[in-house]
Amino acid sequence: MTLARQEIERVYREESRRVLATLIRLLGDFDLAEEALHDAFIAAVEQWPTEGVPGNPRAWLVSTGRFKAIDKIRRRAKFDVSLEDVAERIDEMADPNITEDHEGVEDDRLRLVFTCCHPALMPDAQVALTLREVVGLTTEEIARAYIAKPSAIAQRIVRAKNKIREAKIPYEVPARSELPTRLDSVLRVIYLVFNEGYLASSGEMLTRHDLSGEAIRLGRLIIELLPEPEAVGLLALMLLQESRRAARTTPSGDLILLADQDRSKWNRDQIADGIKLVEGVLGSGRFGPYTLQAAIAAVHAEAASADDTDWAQIVSLYDVLLRADPSPVVELNRAVAVAMRDGPAMGLALIDDLLAQGDLEEYYLAHSARADLCRRLGMKAEAAKSYKRALQLTQTASEKRFLEGRLKELS
Amino acid sequence: MKYICQIYLDEESMGAMPTPEVEALNLEHHHYDDELMRGGQLLATGALSPSSSTSCVRVRGGKVTVTDGPFAETKEQVAGFFLIEARDLNEAIQIGSRIPSARLGTVEVRALAPLVIGGKDYWCMDRLGMRA
Numbered sequence: 001m002t003l004a005r006q007e008i009e010r011v012y013r014e015e016s017r018r019v020l021a022t023l024i025r026l027l028g029d030f031d032l033a034e035e036a037l038h039d040a041f042i043a044a045v046e047q048w049p050t051e052g053v054p055g056n057p058r059a060w061l062v063s064t065g066r067f068k069a070i071d072k073i074r075r076r077a078k079f080d081v082s083l084e085d086v087a088e089r090i091d092e093m094a095d096p097n098i099t100e101d102h103e104g105v106e107d108d109r110l111r112l113v114f115t116c117c118h119p120a121l122m123p124d125a126q127v128a129l130t131l132r133e134v135v136g137l138t139t140e141e142i143a144r145a146y147i148a149k150p151s152a153i154a155q156r157i158v159r160a161k162n163k164i165r166e167a168k169i170p171y172e173v174p175a176r177s178e179l180p181t182r183l184d185s186v187l188r189v190i191y192l193v194f195n196e197g198y199l200a201s202s203g204e205m206l207t208r209h210d211l212s213g214e215a216i217r218l219g220r221l222i223i224e225l226l227p228e229p230e231a232v233g234l235l236a237l238m239l240l241q242e243s244r245r246a247a248r249t250t251p252s253g254d255l256i257l258l259a260d261q262d263r264s265k266w267n268r269d270q271i272a273d274g275i276k277l278v279e280g281v282l283g284s285g286r287f288g289p290y291t292l293q294a295a296i297a298a299v300h301a302e303a304a305s306a307d308d309t310d311w312a313q314i315v316s317l318y319d320v321l322l323r324a325d326p327s328p329v330v331e332l333n334r335a336v337a338v339a340m341r342d343g344p345a346m347g348l349a350l351i352d353d354l355l356a357q358g359d360l361e362e363y364y365l366a367h368s369a370r371a372d373l374c375r376r377l378g379m380k381a382e383a384a385k386s387y388k389r390a391l392q393l394t395q396t397a398s399e400k401r402f403l404e405g406r407l408k409e410l411s
Numbered sequence: 412m413k414y415i416c417q418i419y420l421d422e423e424s425m426g427a428m429p430t431p432e433v434e435a436l437n438l439e440h441h442h443y444d445d446e447l448m449r450g451g452q453l454l455a456t457g458a459l460s461p462s463s464s465t466s467c468v469r470v471r472g473g474k475v476t477v478t479d480g481p482f483a484e485t486k487e488q489v490a491g492f493f494l495i496e497a498r499d500l501n502e503a504i505q506i507g508s509r510i511p512s513a514r515l516g517t518v519e520v521r522a523l524a525p526l527v528i529g530g531k532d533y534w535c536m537d538r539l540g541m542r543a
Contacts, residue, residue: 031505034502034505035450035505038450038452039450042449042450042451072446075442075446079435079439079442079511132499132501138412138498138499138500139499139500139501140412140499140500140522141499150500150522151500153500154500154501154504157501158501158504
């Protein structure tokens with residue numbers, strides 16, 4: 001392979017998503033921008049081996065892609081009247097006095113993330129669009145990760161793009177005043193992508209690992225461009241959870257609980273990164289649910305063993321989290337931490353109160369947590385009853401095997 | 412990945428189309444073929460003769476039988492195809508949606524599947540001696 005060819009492949013890997021983001025801004029259309037990106041790389045393959053690799057390949061690709069798109073639209077407008085107004089708009093853009101604003105190029109990726117996560121789009125469309133346009137996964141890869149048919153994912157992406165076009169959703173980072181609510185959906189999508197990779201309970205492990213890696217990369221991109229405390233908190237949370245990946249399952253894919261994990265398998269670099277980020281945000285005093293969850297994960301990560309864990313600190317972090325983002329699931333987690341701090345009887349009383357309120361009746365983890373506390377209190381019949389209820393509610397094979405194992409130990 | 416875009420058109424209404432319009436459509440198709448060819452995305456394309464000229468071949472018990480007419484009677488008939496190279500299904504749909512006939516009929520986009528022989532994949536491209 002020639003040097004130029006290798007260079008083109010490197011530029012494609014490293015720059016194509018950025019070039020696409022800028023082309024979407026300049027052309028105002030996803031499909032047109034994708035075609036322009038393709039054409040720009042074709043031109044690179046033709047020209048770079050003889051003319052040499054340009055000094056700024058990204059700028060070269062953006063301007064080549066833009067001119068190819070302008071040519072294409074002009075040619076097409078001859079046949080397709082619906083393109084006439086696009087052609088006019090493109091004529092204005094072809095003005096040689098307009099140069100690309102390279103200062104804003106980094107922000108283009110952020111604009112793209114915000115556009116893909118626009119609240120007017122359905123949540124599952126937001127995820128599919130972000131994975132394809134920002135992360136660069138193919139439709140078939142997204143379908144594999146979500147165990148869906150490629151045609152269903154393709155339809156979701158086409159509909160989302162139509163919606164963006166028809167509703168004239170602006171390609172921009174929202175104004176400061178709008179940011180808190182809009183950033184929410186961006187962070188939620190990133191966390192969803194991460195969880196798809198993290199809860200590797202079914203499907204192909206490898207693809208899912210890719211997803212959590214991509215979510216972390218996206219998280220880094222967001223804070224590089226927009227260092228909001230909660231964005232930093234989310235990145236910390238993802239790093240701390242990811243640090244346990246190698247210790248979370250047996251080679252056959254069975255779950256290993258946090259208390260039973262081999263902590264020497266935890267990734268120390270990710271833990272150090274995560275803790276540093278959490279400390280920074282907590283110091284700023286402006287933080288929310290992601291940061292608090294990251295802080296809890298950091299307390300676990302700092303403990304040399306399960307017994308060494310500072311449960312008092314975890315309980316007080318859950319108290320703060322309950323104020324910031326109250327939910328029955330957070331209350332359940334707090335109850336488990338209380339059981340560790342004050343003994344299983346205290347935890348069981350809290351869980352029984354929670355179950356009596358009804359919100360967690362269908363949530364298998366509430367029943368398996370109750371079962372575990374009953375087991376530790378020697379209440380075998382109650383424990384068995386709750387394990388059985390949890391088993392009824394569990395979908396995934398590895399969790400079923402875990403619960404069946406516990407149930408067997410009781411008898 | 413390789414995808415086939417099959418064009419379905421209603422032959423009856425196409426037959427009633429005035430000659431200048433047919434010529435304009437053909438010219439537009441010709442330009443789009445060129446465009447995809449220059450972009451390296453077109454592997455093969457062609458228009459088909461009317462479906463009434465179809466012969467269906469079956470071999471049953473070692474005996475060849477041939478019947479007239481398309482395999483299935485539908486309102487729209489297969490009129491042509493594009494064999495393309497695309498990054499993923501969405502890019503293939505994007506290319507398929509730009510086929511001029513998509514405005515008149517239906518373009519069916521489908522990924523090519525490998526032919527497995529003795530556990531090994533053979534793409535039909537390789538068998539045709541076209542670029543893999």
